Amino acid sequence: MNRFPVAEIGNATFEVIARGGRVGARDYWCAAGDYGISLGIPSSRRMYLVAAEGLSQASPGGKAVRFTFDPDAAGVTPIQPQVSLSVKVPGDNMTLAAARQFCIGTGLFFF
Template sequence: MFRHLAAAASALVVVSACVPSDPSGRQTFVTRESAVVLFSSVDDPFEVRFKAGLGAPDYWCAAGRFADQQNLSGSTRIYRLTPNPRPQGSGIVFTFVPPAPGMAQPTGLMRISSNTDSLSAFQARDQCNVVRLRTERF
């Protein structure tokens, strides 16, 4: 019985990743950390939806997972478009396409680097380790 419930739950997640999720017709991708990503195509900006308790590493983790889902290379740059600080209750909009000069926003992460307007997909995925360590109980 538990196998059937697990299979049904897995099917539900797969289906939810393939159907429009809002009136604009954007698609939904749900990360294993339960963050929700809304997107139209890989060339368009995508949004990691707001969820109470998420911090900058959570949003970057979701962006990195989305890059994986799109089969992009680990060296693909991800740019933040949402200003920091973002409006209360708002998600963060990212893009894989280099934005016009001045449009990319600081990452919102503490970084020792001269490149503060983007992360590679690999660096974004690495933020999932920060999220995991923060949520594990010792």
């Protein structure tokens, strides 16, 4: 489990809400992957970026990034995964297993 709250917000989307000081792309992807695994979704499944960092819908005044496990339901077009890690391009995607790799060594992932 990581330290970022996750909130379902509808249209098959959920948001990872920033907590604390500086939050980077690896933190958001880590938390989204961890969330998917906690739901019992297979680690080989892909998740997709729906919206770049912006104001949270679930936590007024907070910042969040929106993701989905179902791009069709969320209305996002999958793209070829980006070479550099970011949370800026809707449709960017990776497997839950790949995302959880960003948890290791960050203090966000606990066994």
